[in-house]
Amino acid sequence: MNVRRLIPATALAGTVALGAAALTACSGPADAAGGKDGKLDVTASFYPMQFLAEQIGKDHVKVDTLTKPGVEPHDLEITPKQTAQLGEADVVLYLKNLQPAVDKAVAQSGVKNIVDAATLTKLEVHSAAGHEGHDHAAEGEDHSHDHDHGHDHGGSGEDPHVWLDPTKYAEIAKGVGAALEKADPDHAADYKKNTEDLLTKLTALDTEFKDGLKNTASKTFITTHSAFGYLAERYGLDQEGISGVDPESEPSPARMKELQAVAKKDNVSTVFFETLASDKTAKTLARDTGLKTDVLDPLEGMTDKSQGADYFEVMRSNLKNLQKALGTK
Structure with missing residues (x-):
């Protein structure tokens, strides 16, 4: 019933993905909490990833975001300084195929603890018109769905906007929580509790929408x-x-x-x-x-x-x- 504009995805070889079940992309505890203040340095690609890191990490993390307030994330360009900072992060949270510049920088960063939110829930493909029976080809329309708003992500057509579904966002939150636990085991209990608290809030939000x-x-x-x-x-x-x-x-x-x-x-x-x-x-x-x-x-x-x-x-x-x-x- 629903609809969405086709949003192609670009495959970037060499990017390390973190699966929901097997968090194989995470390195061991020796790499964790590398900041001078003893906090886990987390770099988030844009606001939905930043919010998860802040809600789950709380006082144990220092969160930086690549996409500053007011910047349209699809059009983000990464500066050399940001690329260098990215390489110094303990954990990187991003959503592959949403921001091509981020994908490229992450692939080149060398960071061991990389969480790709796209691997933590199932992405789907949709068109921009929500009513079945609209024969756009017959109407002479060009609905190739090349999103001029920066959504040209390659050929898979998967929609990355998963955070707007509280249930899917909760699935991503679980994966992020597990990644932080592994990257910083000394505070694993706190990350687990904070994740559970966030999941409770997201469940309540889902109920409100329903x-x-x-x-x-x-x-x-x-x-x-x-x-x-x-x-x-x-x-x-x-x-x-x-x-x-x-x-x-x-x-x-x-x-x-x-x-x-x-x-x-x-x-x-x-x-x-x-x-x-x-x-x-x-x-x-x-x-x-x-x-x-x-x-x-x-x-x-x-x-x-x-x-x-x-x-x-x-x-x-x-x-x-x-x-x-x-x-x-």
Whole structure:
């Protein structure tokens, strides 16, 4: 039922992946806690990985992130200084195929404790249009799904936006917790407890979404950034993405016409845009379809414009905005 824009993945030979069951990428305790302050130096690729490290590591870790607040993570370029710092980390947390520059830097870093979140849960492939029966080829549309927003990740088509599904994010959290335990065994008990606490919170968030989206007037939402496929699939919704265009550019006339029909048929009230990109596309579509606009945050980074201070607050804001747009009964 749900949908997502195809997001190709680029295979990078030489990258060390950490499996969920066998944490073979982790080196032994001798490499752990190498910081001068005795803390485990963790480098996270972008906010969702940073948040996990902070929540699970707490006082035992020092967390740096490669993607600074306000930077669109897909377009990140790694500086030589960041590459050097990456090589000094005790643990690196990243999500392969989301940020090509990070993939390359990680592969060259020589760090032994590397956690690839993409190996800790199952990635899926989806299209940008959420309704079966849309024959885009027959309509003469080009839905090759080359995401102009920096999502050109190669050929596998797997969607990396797993953190927007609390259940999948919990699976990643388990793997991160296990990696920190192995990298810093002296504090393993604390990492285990913190992981369990985080899993409890994510389970509660999942319940809130299930209950909050159970009875709605519509199940379809339109978004400029097709990042919400996992969320849509988990909670029985249809995501309609404006495909083949950058969030800041105009949608194609053919796609506009199709979305106008979808909006009318499925009682859509709102076009969503995100915090790290312009709302130009959303406003254009909304103006031409008589719809409202609102924010649906893909949580790829935090800024002073974010509708909350952390992952949980922003996800709950997303839930409220979806409830309002879908007409919660």
